[in-house]
Amino acid sequence: MENNTQRKPHALLVSYPLQGHVIPSINLAMAIAAKGFTITYVNTQSIHHQTAKAQPGVGDDIFVGARESGFDIHYEVISDGLPVGFDRSLNHDQFMASLLHVLSAHVEELVVKMIQSDHPISCIIADTFFVWPSAIAKKYGLIYVSFWTEPALVFTVYYHLDLLRKHGHFGTYDNREDTINYIPGVPTIEPTDLPSYLQENDTSTVCHQIIFKAFGDAKGADYVLCNTVQELESETISALQVNKPFYPIGPIFSSSGFSKRIVAASLWSESNCAEWLDAKPPGSVLYVSFGSYAHVSKRDLAEIAMGVLHSEVNFIWVLRPDIVSSDEKEPLPSEFWEECEKKGKVVPWCQQNAVLSHPSVGGFLTHCGWNSIMESVWCGIPLLCFPLLTDQFTNRKLVVDDLKIGLNLIGQRRMVTREEVSIKIKDLMSGKLSDDLRKEVKQVKYACQNALNADGSSQRNLDLFINDVKNRVQSRQH
Numbered sequence: 001m002e003n004n005t006q007r008k009p010h011a012l013l014v015s016y017p018l019q020g021h022v023i024p025s026i027n028l029a030m031a032i033a034a035k036g037f038t039i040t041y042v043n044t045q046s047i048h049h050q051t052a053k054a055q056p057g058v059g060d061d062i063f064v065g066a067r068e069s070g071f072d073i074h075y076e077v078i079s080d081g082l083p084v085g086f087d088r089s090l091n092h093d094q095f096m097a098s099l100l101h102v103l104s105a106h107v108e109e110l111v112v113k114m115i116q117s118d119h120p121i122s123c124i125i126a127d128t129f130f131v132w133p134s135a136i137a138k139k140y141g142l143i144y145v146s147f148w149t150e151p152a153l154v155f156t157v158y159y160h161l162d163l164l165r166k167h168g169h170f171g172t173y174d175n176r177e178d179t180i181n182y183i184p185g186v187p188t189i190e191p192t193d194l195p196s197y198l199q200e201n202d203t204s205t206v207c208h209q210i211i212f213k214a215f216g217d218a219k220g221a222d223y224v225l226c227n228t229v230q231e232l233e234s235e236t237i238s239a240l241q242v243n244k245p246f247y248p249i250g251p252i253f254s255s256s257g258f259s260k261r262i263v264a265a266s267l268w269s270e271s272n273c274a275e276w277l278d279a280k281p282p283g284s285v286l287y288v289s290f291g292s293y294a295h296v297s298k299r300d301l302a303e304i305a306m307g308v309l310h311s312e313v314n315f316i317w318v319l320r321p322d323i324v325s326s327d328e329k330e331p332l333p334s335e336f337w338e339e340c341e342k343k344g345k346v347v348p349w350c351q352q353n354a355v356l357s358h359p360s361v362g363g364f365l366t367h368c369g370w371n372s373i374m375e376s377v378w379c380g381i382p383l384l385c386f387p388l389l390t391d392q393f394t395n396r397k398l399v400v401d402d403l404k405i406g407l408n409l410i411g412q413r414r415m416v417t418r419e420e421v422s423i424k425i426k427d428l429m430s431g432k433l434s435d436d437l438r439k440e441v442k443q444v445k446y447a448c449q450n451a452l453n454a455d456g457s458s459q460r461n462l463d464l465f466i467n468d469v470k471n472r473v474q475s476r477q478h
């Protein structure tokens with residue numbers, strides 16, 4: 001680890017307050033600190049409170065262990081504008097409105113404090129979904145690094161929203177349904193593979209306001225860091241690099257090891273699945289998780305549950321307490337619970353990387369969150385895709401149509417049925433189709449591993465970015 005405190009650039013890294021953003025942001029903080037930066041990492045009070053509740057012993061600072069291991073990372077918490085105990089899952093729009101309208105005032109207060117500190121910040125690294133970073137960076141003369149936690153394909157679709165509007169694929173009450181073939185670096189994409197927000201007719205929601213403002217703001221970023229791999233999305237990435245420095249540096253995993261974390265990142269307490277998995281034959285277990293954020297209807301959840309049982313495979317299912325809604329106390333039917341124990345284990349949350357890297361796991365039924373996809377690929381596990389929201393539809397296209405490392409759980413716009421779920425799980429877990437997927441996923445895994453080698457694309461990109469920022473910071477200091 002590089003250590004030159006005097007001249008170290010100091011960056012403020014503000015994570016988006018959702019689980020799927022917190023994990024890669026913590027990993028990014030460590031990756032950049034390991035290259036000779038001082039980082040001040042910012043969580044909201046709500047995220048900190050939930051993390052500390054999930055892992056007693058965390059205290060006031062989640063980076064104590066990382067600092068003991070030599071990472072120069074400091075920690076600040078700020079309000080997102082809502083009371084800490086407010087149910088953000090149940091009151092989603094209010095939560096998003098707070099991020100849209102209130103959070104920036106708290107960030108700015110912190111930025112001013114950090115500029116006046118003994119070791120002033122020169123750079124702000126913030127999630128692309130924030131609506132304020134380039135404005136704040138400009139006001140205080142800071143370098144702005146936009147951090148995109150999803151694939152480049154999703155970034156470019158949002159970035160070219162004006163093209164989608166111009167061609168009538170978005171923003172009308174009667175959007176075109178034919179293939180989209182005019183986004184630079186994306187030969188073709190179907191409207192049904194666009195992020196869910198871009199498939200909706202009502203574009204006045206708070207999430208739409210966030211997307212419009214955030215991608216307007218992202219145009220002012222000095223750099224974009226993306227949690228993807230050059231070799232997986234080369235055409236899309238090359239087209240994006242025409243606009244501004246866009247660095248694919250993924251997959252961004254913990255610097256302390258894929259399934260070892262020295263920084264508490266989970267918002268729910270993790271159930272240990274190791275002993276249960278140890279007793280199962282290699283490759284026999286289906287891992288089921290729909291991530292941290294999306295909800296599943298009670299009807300679909302029941303069909304999936306019964307389909308999982310009928311497939312007769314072993315399974316571990318992460319069933320978040322708010323999977324249907326935080327006021328739905330019995331998300332699964334009683335007939336599922338009667339049979340579940342014979343083949344499966346249901347937990348509220350787990351250390352997903354530890355589960356995916358266990359030799360007993362052979363398939364992943366997923367909502368197609370990008371972190372989950374990268375983690376599954378890293379473990380050579382093929383995917384069964386059930387996208388629910390936001391980028392997950394676009395990620396499904398990458399997994400099934402482009403990379404050919406997964407299957408669709410259901411055909412487009414059709415209802416999920418237990419019979420189909422059972423058939424698809426069997427196809428995923430064994431037989432010819434399964435063998436073909438495994439061969440492909442192995443290739444993608446090698447591409448990801450190579451990207452992280454010392455001379456791999458992601459390492460080279462990270463070094464280019466680091467050196468460029470260091471040079472800019474040093475030239476300002478002289």
Ligand code: UDP
Pocket residue numbers: 019020021023266289290291292293294318348349350351352353368369370371372373375
């Ligand atoms: N995760 C976890 N334990 C679980 C379920 C998920 O640690 O029981 C982690 C998972 O490893 C991933 C993140 O939560 O890093 C979820 O991010 P993803 O992009 O897959 O989906 P999101 O939650 O953002 O929809």
